Amino acid sequence: MRLSNKIKAIVTVAFFNVCSLMSWQAFAASAVPDAAAGKIKAQTCFACHGENGMGIAPTVPNIAAQPPLAIFYQLVQFREDMRKGGDMEKFAKPFSDNDIRDIAAYFSALPAPPAIPGDAAKISIGKQIAQQQYCNSCHAPQFQGQKQVSRLAGQSKAYFITQMRNIRSGTRVDMDGTMGSAARGVSDAQIDALAEYAASLP
Ligand code: HEC
Ligand code: HEC
Incomplete structure (x- = not known):
């Protein structure tokens, strides 16, 4: 050389x-995300998502115990106008990536939403469909979510149904297309059963 x-x-x-x-x-x-700082930054959120991360109405998602990365990516998508709904684009706007990490740390550390009892027959059909369609392979065995994949356990049924329909129709564009393909072949009746099953999980 x-x-x-x-x-x-x-x-x-x-x-x-x-x-x-x-x-x-x-x-x-x-x-290092700071959950205590996140709580202070999240004051505007409590009116709808509750201080305990539980939506105040069926149209407002429970975000308690969502994986931090799932909350992070959804808020970034709202902030960048890539996902719209519930005026969330506006609420996410003021925050930097670091603010969002802190906010995500706060909500993800909260106790999970309680299981919502439902129709036993529907729940068992929903469970079967979830297995056949491999929903658990991404959303984790008990639908608790993982990494960027949302928690579905204990989620509001009305919210679940709306999101599945929006993702299926393309009104909501998911970040990497995987959820879009997963929703494509699912009928309205199947979505209903899946929502009943997801809500019933603790
Ligand atoms: C006026 C009520 C309201 C306020 C205030 C609000 N949200 Fe939301 N949020 C909603 C609604 C409604 C949705 C569902 C939007 C949709 O239908 O797509 C939502 C969706 C979300 C989601 C997506 C959850 C998921 O499972 O995909 C996250 C995360 C979120 N909000 C966090 C926040 C944070 C953090 C704040 C405060 C900075 C906040 N929201 C303020 C009503 C609100
Ligand atoms: C290949 C991985 C994958 C599979 C399989 C999958 N999902 Fe998802 N799912 C995701 C990801 C990632 C998101 C977040 C999408 C986004 O907004 O970017 C998501 C989001 C969702 C949401 C919206 C949650 C919320 O809080 O807004 C619902 C409901 C959902 N999935 C249900 C299902 C059901 C039911 C099945 C089975 C039929 C399924 N998913 C299969 C990866 C997957």
Whole structure:
């Protein structure tokens, strides 16, 4: 290796190390979401989602115990006008990514919504459909959600039904198209049973 090339290589490696150190520091600076700060930032949300993360009406989703990443991506989608509904575009607007991480930390740490009792026959049909359609493979075995995938357990039936229909029709565009394809073949009657089943889970 010619000397100048050797120097170039050393400089390149050193530069790379500095860059990864800087990005690590940037990550560390923003990495730890603060649920207590999130609660203060979430004051405007309580009127509809409750301080306990429970929607005050059937059209308002329960967001208690949603995975933090699921809350994060939904709020970013609202903020960027990629998802619309319930005026959420407006409520999400003022927040930075870090604010949203704090808010997500607050709601995700709350106790999960209680199971909503329902029609036993419908619930068992819903469970069967969920298994046949592999809903659990993404939404987790007890529909508790994981990573960016929403929690469905204990969710309002009316909200569940509206969202499934909107995702199926494309009125709500999901972030990576996977939920869009999952909803495509599901009939209205099946959506009803799935909502009954999801709501019944603790
Ligand atoms: C005026 C009532 C209202 C207020 C205030 C409000 N929301 Fe919402 N929120 C809704 C409704 C209604 C929806 C469902 C929208 C839809 O139909 O798509 C929703 C949806 C959401 C969702 C998506 C949940 C999911 O399961 O996909 C999140 C997350 C959320 N809101 C968080 C917040 C946060 C955080 C705040 C405060 C900054 C807030 N909301 C303020 C009514 C409200
Ligand atoms: C390949 C993974 C995957 C599969 C399979 C899947 N989902 Fe989803 N689902 C998602 C993701 C990711 C989201 C969040 C979508 C978004 O807005 O980007 C979601 C969102 C939803 C929502 C909206 C929740 C909310 O809080 O707004 C409902 C309802 C839902 N899924 C029901 C189902 C049902 C029922 C099935 C089975 C028929 C299913 N999903 C299968 C990944 C999946």
